[in-house]
Amino acid sequence: MPISANVVLGHGVKIFQPDLVNLYGCTVGDETRIGAFVEIQKNAIVGSRCKISSHTFICEGVTIEDDVFVGHGVMFINDLYPRATEDGRLQTEADWQVIPTRVKRGASIGSGAVILAGVSIGEGALIGAGAVVTHDVPDQQIVKGVPARLGRAVPRKQTTKSAS
């Protein structure tokens, strides 16, 4: 079933193609919109009024605060040394620890970006399309490239205008 019974959805959440997503064990806040081909794993938390665009993957350990834009094809990560097996048997959850990642209020993540495990993305920050984010990003800063490097501050007229 593409949306498991254990998903907690706020009021007015809009999932554009409910048969073409894979959500399980996650929490999604009010009025958030979720595109096609999105997967959100258990224990991931998505805030209110977010936009999660098509083809994006949000893994366990990720917390996305309110008013965040996540572009298309964005990949989150929760393990720095992933392996399929351990001592010749399949890895289980006991073999590794989820590294938490946080995206703060009003940030925007460009399409095709990859967000490494353990980073914190600041309020209102802008992650360039296709960036690979390996370090924390300060509030209201733009980063881009591979690995992502600090650019200028977000132009004033483009800062998050969410009412406090």
Next chain:
Amino acid sequence: MPISANVVLGHGVKIFQPDLVNLYGCTVGDETRIGAFVEIQKNAIVGSRCKISSHTFICEGVTIEDDVFVGHGVMFINDLYPRATEDGRLQTEADWQVIPTRVKRGASIGSGAVILAGVSIGEGALIGAGAVVTHDVPDQQIVKGVPARLGRAVPRKQTTKSAS
């Protein structure tokens, strides 16, 4: 419904997995082939005899001319400063303007490439796999990298051989 009633499909369009795509309000030309997990938004135009490979996202404002190859997992973009909310409420279409992008006849876009809003990709150009295209690409040129930089011209035997 994964293929909306308002999609305009030419003759002989082949959609390999009609239940695993999300097409709405777009126009697709004759004989174009579309892979699984593809999303094409309203007001996007795809020409004839194109190949749109799996996992690709084509947004509003994109025009793809005839004979174009789009690889797997390619992401188009139509907004340089995307935000989820504006003054504390969800952004609507009134809050931003679509920036148009054009891919000219016979071009090829490698898998995993990201195409920023507003660029023009020249006839027969080749975009390297994983490139992030931030500027216009001249006809018959190769670009690659992040951000994409001009390489050599397309080798003669690899130029587009579509009959005029």
Next chain:
Amino acid sequence: MPISANVVLGHGVKIFQPDLVNLYGCTVGDETRIGAFVEIQKNAIVGSRCKISSHTFICEGVTIEDDVFVGHGVMFINDLYPRATEDGRLQTEADWQVIPTRVKRGASIGSGAVILAGVSIGEGALIGAGAVVTHDVPDQQIVKGVPARLGRAVPRKQTTKSAS
């Protein structure tokens, strides 16, 4: 049908969302796990005890040995100069040759990586998230970046611990 009748699955293969994958003509080994929104093409071979994460595309010509981890949104490629058409008609399989790619036992490929046609990824190697791999990767080495460059060796405690 998302899983074609001509797919050869080993014992205990786990496909988490059988209605949200596109597998045809491929071979998958015992106990391998396959996420949502995965496409695996004909003549691709995936070994035993692998993990193929969501949104990944594995094309014809790719051989993945046992115990390999493939992250989310990984794109394989089998053609260096893809074109949609040839002399004004659609390309067919007669117009190009599949370039084979091999991922050796126990390797791990980070999410969002792109693997160019023709490369060989060594045993236990680690491909960084978002890397674009254009050359062969030696056994037990880490590569990352665009294009991917050789980093240090895999830390001893992170080497593949699959029993021989």
